[in-house]
Amino acid sequence: MSTTSNPYRGFRFPAEIINQAVWLYHCFSLSLRDVEPILAARGIVVSYETIREWSLRFGRTFAKSLRRRRPQPGDKWFLDEVFVRIRGKLHYLWRAVDQHGNVLDVLLQGRRNKTAAKRFFRKLLNGLCYVPRAIVTDKLGSYGAAKREILPSVEHRQSRYLNNRCEVSHQPTRMRERHMRQFKSVRHAQQFLAIHSSIHNHFQLHRHRLSASEYRVARDHAFANWRELAGLPSQANLA
Template structure:
């Protein structure tokens, strides 16, 4: 049987360097130039364009792996939308998380109407089972779109409360994106923004453990285990890997 080529075949740098750069970019608030400088300190001379290319080529692959290993999504969806500026033009970023704070999906759209809400519902349903309950704010597009999606007909009810802090889990889930937006000095292209945020959430959450709920030793052990899992996705050994 013919052996398939490694996805890193033809690249100048080994998989350990490439996977490390992709992890740094999506896990920490670092620019492409920052990552180039950190790699240079470790004896690797690389341009920021190469780091950008690695993230574009391999980021989605790692995000899929991160989604595959996490637990089953919760039965409650928290949905929230937030406005973002792309080159001075307003867009709406839709986000869905479960009751554990795990990001289910994100979708960048131009509008905030019924059609946009329906499009987002169908996108999330493609990769997640039908929820038991949906929590939203007072946007009327949600119940109108839900009525037009047959899969959601059996959902018990939709909470529409803005003042009772029912939807704080979804609102708080926007904070990492806001921090990253400031560090990147704003998003620019809609397609690239959608691609980046689709990768950013799963990869960041794979390493962003609830350390306030864990003892230090437990946190370090779990983080080390997840780093080993990341290395297995990149098909590299721990010998000589850049950390």
């Protein structure tokens, strides 16, 4: 976030509260109405509609900053698509993660044909600016057709079972979809999922792979980065 201007200027609540609301909404399976009483328990009276506004305005900025700050992802990409029903019509959410489980990008489209796959590949390459060593997908033919044109030199592995890493990554989206009682529009869904994927992923530290001390260090580092990009003082400065 910019250091030359105050992005919280004009807002009635301080940056700390806005940051807390956005963090709660995107890191846990909570609806906007769930976040409202959590803040009320702390004496913060704010409507869920205000929290919605915060999550869109500041969440978008936080997500972009997190994507810029993240280290270069792994060289093995797992791609998958799942259907999302919006106002009774099927759409497809395309997602890519690396071998470490980091979400690389998401894209909501109305098709899952070759053209849609090519569009997703181009979005990935434009955002990451490097070519992977290998990609892993299910047996959808669109991936192979698009890969031959966009990534001809990259190894491509297709299997129903090798792609579980990406399929598991869809689970937080499914939980949020249920809480939100489905998305209201394609634009709203793409906007929310782009924000949610970046913020939620930032705090997914793979605890099962870390010792207790390693996990605490990783968690403190994640919170320090979060406070810095949100323009808040570090915990050390508050002590």
